[in-house]
Amino acid sequence: MQINRTQLFRASCLSLLVTSLSFGIRAGTLNDFGSLFQLDKTQLAAITATAFYGFPIAVVLGGFVVDIIGMKRLLVLAFLFHLAGILLTVFATGYWTLYISTLLIGIANGTVEAACNPLVTALYSDNKTTKLNHFHLWFPGGIVIGSLLVFGINALHLTWDLKYILQFKIGLMLIPTVIYGYLFSKLNFPVTERVASGVSTGGMYKALLNPLFIFMFICMFGTAITELFTGQWIDVLLKNVSDNAILLLTLETGVMVLGRGLAKPVLKMFPPEVVLLISTILASIGIYMLSTVSGPALYAAAIIFGMGVCYFWPTMLGFVNQNMPKTGAIGLNLMGGAGMFAVSLYTIVMGHYYDDIVKAANGNNLTAGPKILQATLVIPLVLIVAFGGLVLYMRAKNKSKPLQQVAV
Template identity: 25%
Template sequence: MAILAAGVGFALRGGIFDNWGKEFNFTATQLGAIGGAGFSGFCFGIIIGGLIVDKIGYGKLVAVALLCHIISAFVTFGASNPHNAYNFLYWGMFIFAYANGTLEAVANPLVATLFPQRRTHYLNILHASWPAGMVLGTAAGWVLDDKMNLHWKYQLALYLVPTALYAFMFLGQKFPKSEAAEKGASFVQMFKSVGVLGALVACFLLALFFGDIFKGLLTPDNATEDQILTATKNAQIIGYSIGGILLIASGIITRFSIGSILLFVLFVTHLLVGAVELGTDGWIQNITGNLFTSEQGKYLFIWTSAIMFGLRFCAHWIETKLKLSPVGLLLLCATIACIGLNLSSGMKTLPMAFVALGIYAIGKTFFWPTMLAIVGDRFPHTGAVAMSIMGGIGMLSAGLIGGPGLGYSKDRFAGEELNKTNPAVYAEYKAEKPSTFLNIKATEAFGLDAKKLAAAKEVKEDARSAEQKQAIESDQKGDRTTLRIDSFIPATMAVIYLLLLIYFKGIGGYKVLHIDETAA
């Protein structure tokens, strides 16, 4: 129910971005920043919570999450005019996401502790609540917003219903300790397997995060291109300096333990999981709404979320019937996801979209919870620490690499397609400012002007000029190319999972470890 509340709130907030844009006259950049707070807040919630949960206990962190969920509602509802709305909505989103991250810092190790022999199965059931919440939130938003035109504050208040329910359900519960906490493992012992290698992955993403934050702070209003370039360079220096300091601190804490190479590989792979699963989820309604209609985009999003919800109850059955280890299941899923994204890049009719995106949904279903299960199985001595850092890596990757990377691809490929088709029309529709990926100057590319494109789409299809048709077709081809490029991520993951499968076969097969065995 706690994860469900997070999914409902996430879907409802995503559905009212256009309401905020109209009411407060936000730019797409401002809306993107508000949405990005949903990833960064989650990251800090799950990492901070994971580092302390084994010491303070699960119950206290649940209380913190509940308090943050309630506070986030009051902060968000404080947005009343264009002058205060941005700050209220940004920090409301951040606090809401922090609560979600804190709940995951509790839920993942708690379920792993309660079901040590069937972690893959029960972690998948736990995370079935996320797509269930997205289905309920999207459906509620479609009725309350598109059909009833209810004010966004009333829509958003709906997530407080499952919040109240999970608060009531947690009352009087007694929580167990993780295997590591039960054995009296110290924080240093829990962190040693992460080591410098594992911390390197997390600190790299944190460096990118702080670089983005300081870029916004250092860039003056109405800045020139030179000022933006200078601000970007200075922000990157600050970001990598903070990342470096955090990496050194991690080394000192672990006495410069190199860490587990296997855990490092899992962290890098989960970076890819966050980029392809959550990054694609963040854009898929926009892409399908562009290729078809906005309403059909919602249908497709509900369809893929419903598939994930149903299949996450079947992980153990699939493993048993197909005789797959968790790594074998992930290899199968990565292959299916790659096929699904490639098919999605060619979808031209709604039935084909349901088939293609359905295949992709089957593929992405088991990524996140099964990766967590592997960490719980193979590194029980890390308690909640490794699981929470992995969750933070996936969420940061979605916010810093997956979402922005797909947005950059859409801009780049749409602009290149129109420039190739008709340079004169491209000159007319070319965006004023270039897009870059990870603030790298060499990736600079010009997309299409969003306002001109929106105006062209508002014209009835049979009344559009040839130039408008070319612009819209190029924009759609950019979306298709983006989905095809996106498929390279699960393809890379499939190669990694295959190598891991070979590794486990070489050491006698995949099996669940306990602290005494890992110590030996």
């Protein structure tokens, strides 16, 4: 059976593009949906959160079954969930249809990662972390494309009814969805790396008890919240601080695309744990600036924040798979599930907090966004300490081993 890894990788990137378009386009339409259906921030937060807990449900379940049913069948399911979720959003009539459609898209997004993360490591076992970064650059890439599409459509000042404008924006996601579904249906897939290497199912589950894996699993809560909550809610959080909040998201994610594209030279200069430490420091500076500055300085803050979070997700996955390969697909998918589950809970809590701030200020929401960003700043500050300890641990561990070249 011939495996065309280049075509499989390209199709994987396209499926992740759909995942990220759902974030970028929704981030740019969140307030409009609120206006159309008279939804408050608590309701918008609940809708947004469904994507984040639909994702971990799918990615964790997918991690348990991917070795059994194969990556191709999982990606067929992802296509069907994406198709159903997008169509239901297009024809949404209020809170519950938006809630269910967002849940379906979250399940689709999680299913994509459940299959594609182990697919990438199986295709490129010689440089996992680099290729995971290249694959995951399509997440911020799709957010850039989606945000620019929303911004461009808004700039046209269409005289259509708001409902039809939103339907047009969401419907654009159908194009790459149909293409990736067709591509995957035509390609042959390899088995997962864990199956190919002969590691037993029991050995995979035993590897999950490694204290280092548990540590990284917990840290994934913080890296995911820092990156995804801030990005998904930037239009809401900075709406009253900047007239171009969605452009800030585009700038931040554009920096992420560039950074992940340059992952190979960066990972040659620094090991993954050092990259994570530097990233956390930059992310902390970026969030602090976003919560305190105004005017042109906000663009500098977005650039610094983008530099900080660009390596978080793929490098966390790459570190685990590189240093604990026996954890296999379930290890990768538990990491992704942990991150998205944390974001879902945090989004709900912050949605309530946002409304409480506004109520306490008698309807004045000028300070609500910055206050939420300042509360979120605590998370990367804690991660600086955690990843500082990881750097020291890995240096001590590597000194006790014979010198060898490690593929990243």
